Amino acid sequence: MVSKKGVLMQVSGNTGVVLTRNGQFRKVRLIGEGPYEVGYEVEYQESLVTLSTVALVAAACLAVVVLSWSVLTSFRPGLLQGRVLAYVSVDINPSVQLGVDERHIVCSAEGLNEDGRALLAQVPTSGRKLHDAVLDLVSAAVKAGYMSHGQENAILIASVPGEGDSVPEPLLANISSIKRDVERELNSRSISAVVESVSGGSELRTKARELNISPGRMALALKALSEGAELSEDQVRRGLLGQIAGGIERLKGFKLGDSKPKQIDELLKQFEGKKLKFQSSSTPAAEQVGSESSDDRRGERENLGKEHVETHPAGGKPSNAKPSETKIKDSRASDSNGSHSQGQQRNDEGRKANGRGENSKR
Amino acid sequence: MRISMEEDKASVSDLLKRAMDGDLEARGALLAKYKPFVLSAVSKVLGRFITDCDDEVSIGLQAFDEALLKFRPSKSTSFLAFAGLVIRRRLVDFIRQQKQKRGNEISLDETLNIEDVDQFEAVERRDEIERFKAELAGFGIRLEEVAENCPRRLDARERAQQAARLLAEDDSIWAYVQRRGHIPISRLEGASGLHRKTVERHRVYIIAIALIYRGPYFYLRDYLEH
Incomplete structure (x- = not known):
């Protein structure tokens, strides 16, 4: 405990109010020899809390409990895990989903695509504060080159309730x-x-x-669809966020954060009856499960590249045309312009992963 | 009575150094700056209100000047306390002379040791603190409340101090504070670019510090400056 100095302004017993040179008024416990006189410079102890032996013992006990708790939770996240309050997904393009408990501590983590899983392997998240976990994930994503200067970067953080109807306000x-x-x-x-x-x-x-899509992408897609865009499943699954929105500027314009959870759910219902594009083509993705050989993957990547480009003509605006062979050919030409090729590559890797049907509740 | 703290921090020690080296300009500047202090010190010894015409004022100014020449800086002693003590001694000498009508100069060459100065400073400060508390009470603020509302973080505190400085230095804003007992947040916000919340949250602290900046609290101010 550091002792400091200040001018004694008021005194009662061995506590008093001091004014320090840096302009702090503090209620403190006085140390050193009394009697204490107002006006003199006195020494005081940092904390006013009278740490009697009993309190010290209590503090020590508490420390042991807290320590063992954090050790237990960090090594065996499931052990003391409370119920999941909400799921928070982070789409950078590595997409991850974190489950948090009522203290906003991460209690489950899953990668929603290959990159997401790779990222989670590098960044410890379980047992940590959501805030710290997300910031570390973002930093790691930057380090790994998923975001860089001069690129059109986007991050979407989405939350959905674990139980109940909506995500609590504090979260x-x-x-x-x-x-x-x-x-x-x-x-x-x-x-x-x-x-x-x-x-x-x-x-x-x-x-x-x-659908095994991150809630963020899902919400974004719904918003885009409601504004008349047409999206393929692949786009929703793997397209860059800006592209789903129909341009990075429009992504900002959506003001997703302002929409009430209810609105998103309403949108969902609205589209429930109609056949969502990305729903109808979900079967091929499911079939990918198990096709792990490298040949298959290569084929798949090529394939994907085409599809992907098809949906994003050079301007990045959503295509109004439905996917068709001719379209694909057309846009392959625009692919050589290379404007989105980097994004594609990365997105492609996520494909196989998404087909797997991960379930985070373990 | 108003003394700009910004300016003070930067220049007082510099002026002091120059004055001690015999720089007349610096000496003049310090005299001008601390005239309110000298007046207050003199009036305190005499126990009555004084004006510039009183002989005692020139005794006080001479004493202050003498202090400038004699002061030897050390870590623990403040110049202000030293000067205050010299002023008091000279005045007491002067009064004695007046009474006895004979040259009694014993204390003139008396050396002032650090304990004297420190004790003098503490006693002066105690007076100031009592007055300060009374003035705070006028705003319905207790000292404990100031301690409870004091911003802990340095940057927050500096922002609040900046706000206090603005309050103390603007006569019209200060008049408002005194009349209404609270801070005209929108005016302060406009003048300083400080966030409204900063001002609201630290209202009590800002008033307390502004009082010290503005009021006749030379020794408290002096303590804060170094």
């Missing part, structure tokens, strides 16, 4: 502060990025899980 507040810190972090590395957050209700959770 939403936490997420918006995380969002700000992510922006700050990227700024400090002079990487420009659109960072958006969105929150959905239980409907979104169920549907996203069913």
